[in-house]
Every structure is written in C-alpha cells, then in structure tokens.
Amino acid sequence: MTFKNISCILNANQQLDAPAHQSASQELTLARNKRHLEPKLKKEEIELVAMELLKTKGYDNTSMAEIARSAGVAANTIYWYFENKDDVLIAVLNRVVSQAIAEMATLSEQTFRTRVLTLINQIESSGSLMTDVHSRVNHSTKVQAWHEQFHTMVEQLSVSELVNAEVRLDEAHLDAKLLIYVIEGLLAHPHKLQEREQIIDQTLKRILTK
Numbered sequence: 387m388t389f390k391n392i393s394c395i396l397n398a399n400q401q402l403d404a405p406a407h408q409s410a411s412q413e414l415t416l417a418r419n420k421r422h423l424e425p426k427l428k429k430e431e432i433e434l435v436a437m438e439l440l441k442t443k444g445y446d447n448t449s450m451a452e453i454a455r456s457a458g459v460a461a462n463t464i465y466w467y468f469e470n471k472d473d474v475l476i477a478v479l480n481r482v483v484s485q486a487i488a489e490m491a492t493l494s495e496q497t498f499r500t501r502v503l504t505l506i507n508q509i510e511s512s513g514s515l516m517t518d519v520h521s522r523v524n525h526s527t528k529v530q531a532w533h534e535q536f537h538t539m540v541e542q543l544s545v546s547e548l549v550n551a552e553v554r555l556d557e558a559h560l561d562a563k564l565l566i567y568v569i570e571g572l573l574a575h576p577h578k579l580q581e582r583e584q585i586i587d588q589t590l591k592r593i594l595t596k
C-alpha cells in the first residue's frame with residue numbers, strides 16, 4: 387500500500403470518527419469530503435486489481451468486465467472511472483513507473499549501472515505490460531502518447547547521468563537513445579541475469595570510454 391493510500395484511509399477514518407456535537411455546516415463539509423474521497427479510493431482499488439490481472443494475464447486476456455468483477459463493482463460502473471481498457475493500462479503503467487523511479491531514488495549513492503539494472507528489474511516485474519504497450523501503440527493514440535512520454539523521461543534521466551559522468555551534452559543525447567533501445571530490447575526479450583548485466587556493462591563501457 388502506498389503512502390498516498392494510507393493517507394487517504396487515515397483521513398477517511400478521522401472523518402468517520404468525528405464528534406457527534408459537530409455543527410450542521412461541519413457535518414455537511416464532512417459528507418462532501420467523504421463523497422469525494424470514496425470515488426478516489428475505489429479508483430485506486432480498481433487500478434491495483436487491474437495491475438495484478440494485467441501482469442498475470444496480459445492486456446488481451448483481461449476484460450473490463452473481469453477487472454470490474456475482481457474489484458467488486460458492477461460491469462458498467464468501471465466506466466465511471468475509466469473510459470476504456472487503454473485508460474486502465476495507462477493508469478497501471480503510471481503506477482509501475484512511479485514505483486520504479488521511487489526505488490531508483492533510494493539508490494542515489496549507487497552507480498549508474500546499478501540504477502539502470504534496478505529500473506529494468508522493476509519494470510520487468512510488471513509482467514507483459516511493456517510488451518502490451520508496444521502492441522497497443524499503433525492502435526491507441528493515448529498509449530502512443532504515454533510511450534513517447536516514457537521515452538522522454540528515461541532519456542532525460544540518462545542524459546543527466548551521462549553529463550555527470552563527463553560525457554559531452556551532444557553525445558549524451560545520442561548515447562541516451564542508444565541506452566533506451568538496449569533497455570527496451572532487454573525488456574522485450576528477457577535474458578538471464580548474468581547476460582543482462584553483461585549487456586548493460588558492455589553498453590555503458592562503449593558509452594563512457596569513447
């Protein structure tokens with residue numbers, strides 16, 4: 387459970403435990419807050435359920451009806467929260483990437499190599515999600531936009547790391563693109579851990595010792 391979820395639940399409990407002598411205006415405010423809070427929590431619950439289903443079964447083998455049923459909502463109710471399955475996929479992807487970035491942030495004292503391998507491990511743990519992204523890119527403008535944003539984010543992070551390693555800025559942009567292609571290749575075609583590390587080591591060696 388994320389800190390965000392915990393915060394929401396704590397706030398909800400505080401509202402439910404409010405003293406009985408509150409004024410009518412206070413009660414009205416609490417009621418409004420509760421109505422606002424419940425949809426937010428339900429949306430997060432649906433996302434977590436969808437994450438597990440998409441990880442284990444994949445995009446094509448998971449239906450909106452199954453996600454709704456597993457989340458305990460009516461089949462039509464899920465469309466109050468998500469327009470279609472691509473919206474669900476994007477919400478899940480955002481969670482996966484946020485978790486990966488948070489994990490990388492805890493490794494600020496580690497080497498660039500360690501952080502790259504951590505990013506790959508974190509995203510790979512999401513099952514076939516990245517493969518699903520590639521299969522949906524040509525069919526969904528929303529997924530295509532997300533994929534481009536993901537590329538931009540990883541490229542910016544990589545450029546920053548490479549510049550810190552004294553790679554020239556113009557070369558860092560090209561090298562970052564190369565690194566992204568290697569990362570996506572490893573995600574699309576899983577390798578044994580030792581092979582993955584060797585590929586990353588060789589890529590970084592070529593980039594950093596030119």
